Amino acid sequence: MNEYQRRVLEGRKEFLKLAQKQEKELLKIYEEAGRQVSYKLSKAKPGGITARYLSELDRSIDRYILELKANLSKSIKNGIEASSQIGSAVQLSYLDSIVPTQDIKTTFNKMFTQLPNNITKQLISGNYYSDGKTLDKRLWDITRKNARDIDTLIKVNVASGVNAKELARELEAYINPLNRIAPKTLEAGMSSKISYQSQRLARTSLTHANIETYIQGAKMNPFSKGLKWNLSPSHSERMQGKKDICDEYASQNSYELGIGVYPTNQYPLAHCNCLCYPTQENVDINKAEEELIAWVNGEDNPKLDKWLKDYGENYGIKKNKWKSFNGLVVSNQDNSGIIKEKELNELKDYKEPLARRHNLNFISKKSVAKDKNTIIMPSVDVHKDIEDIRKGLFKKIDDNFEVNGRVYGKHDGRFYPISGEHFITLNRNEYKLLIKLKTEFNNPRVMEFLKNMGSDEETISKLVDILKKGGIE
Template sequence: MNEYEKITRSIRKKVSKVTLEQQKEILKIYTEAIENMAKKVADEKEDSITKKLLNEFTKDLISEKITILKNISKSTTKSITKAAGYGIKTNEEILKRIFDLTGVNSNVNYEGLFSSTKKKIINDIVSGKLYKDNKTLSDRIWRANNKFEDNIQYMINKGILEGKSSLELARDLETFIKEPARRPWAWSKVYPQLVGTVIDYNAQRLARTSINHSYQNSTIQSCNMNPFVEGIQWHSALQHGRTCEVCRERHGEVFPKDNVPLDHPNGLCTMIPYILKDSEEVAGELRNWLDGEDNSVLNEWYQQYGLYFAFKEI
């Protein structure tokens, strides 16, 4: 593992932490929604589900779905913002290492250098510009929640057929929050279509994908602003049962930094800035350029981004 990969993987762990925190937040959002609905149903204390209760429950379901949409959208946007920052952080750390070895106090304004790129990455995901179907993040979350609504409606219909009381339905809703393996056998017999259903799966899948794409895209875009990066190397997770054949074939492949495919939904792959020279060699090249040696690549880079640096005038 070279020095650039070490930097990337260290930061990639932070993205994984963001993803884990987001998963917990989404589960919390669904749990609160279900508990709200269950409490309202239980408060009715009816021996069976009446038409009046059914109408009220349907209104509550729509209301909770809207609340879920707003909360998940807000939470996911916050997470993709963090992920975009970490993708940029990879190249920031690499450049800092090189500049430190050069011995030049560059006074680099990294926040200014990458700020417009970071904003565009976040906006492209939230607005849907990153994807061919142009679906916004809110559209995707709403679509993911359609399955949740269908599952709850299915439970209501089954509850009516089974002659369940409002209290029994409330308890069944609370059971639905649990992992499939923790649900009692009797519950699964009543709701066979939901035996293996994870209540928040679709929203979790969407969030993981959005976070990963934000991180990967910010890595790609910031690599294009790093003159020493010659390509982007694809590193697959290579997890048994979780890595598809396409990602296995891509493992180790170096893509041009302006033409890198994004990972598929639910992906776990990492993109490593590909620099052939070690940091000391690169620092030497930078030092020579600062001392007057001609370097067309660095000349062009400085013409484009020089206002964020304070170490050279050309």
């Protein structure tokens, strides 16, 4: 198994973990949004239900719907981007393994780094689906349906003469998706599980984001032969031995590209709740590397010429700026990345950035704040960055090293992060506040402590967002 094949398997595991994480997150959103309604219900007095009580309950439900829609929108949008990032990183790992120079590597990185943002915009804007609905419009439809179902439950119970406490128990059973007690009142047309449609939308959005990333990524990869439809490992069990359209997709060879393989622009759109997934069918890594080197050194290649016209020049690659140097392909430009053997040998002795100071997961009370502090988010593969620097796959910027969209410096025998993707720079006070917030996140008085340390709401919100994006909640 080569590095790309290993990365494909890892990417699939990451996607499934993301789907599980979002499922739990959406249930929590419903639970937390329902607390205000539950609180209103808990204040109900024994006896009959008054008009005033119902009016106040309606206002609580209106606030519940607004909070629900806002939090669902944020969660699903973040999930879409994370799903696309997984697909983008997997495809980039193939290209990383064949590029001969840092300049070309940087170009591919730029192309695939921008991909998740573009895919997210496409899926939430309404341009992806034939009905033209935006993500927010779909969520509005779902949450209004939630409101109508809750209203139906209330009216049916009121009509049957239940008292306030009995209505409270019924509503609590319905609006809290973590409650294992099913409501007794489920009328025709009501969703039996209040969060089901949101979960369905979220799962489908994750899948479509992943698939569209593969489609667009395959178009940008000149060595892609097509996309293969892979049945999920649980497909047969979920179908209970029956077959559906997914089996047809996975077994066709209409395009004579191989079993289940489609031209990039013919890959089917997955149905709702589908867990099947695409993988790129690519030219063998060694052959692709040889072809790329030969082309950059002047050999005719119409396929790569077309790729250059369609994509390369938009990201700064121009074929006539390359030449052969001692059997390697290098740039004619200044600061081309030709690294002397002595410098590479020296770089091998430098250690990775100090985790307890820079890595978000390892920051603790022992971490030392300085005037400028760069945090490395957990999504960064620091080991790979440093290995690429040691291999000479970097662009030199003064005495610093640009690699994979990030810049590192070095001092005292160790690399350290400076700037770039998924690096966050904090001043001395912000870093101290982050340490306090991270190490006492579950302390109910932590916000009080932060304000006593001179923090304001904007800074606290910024730091909370950093921890959440790093998976620390």
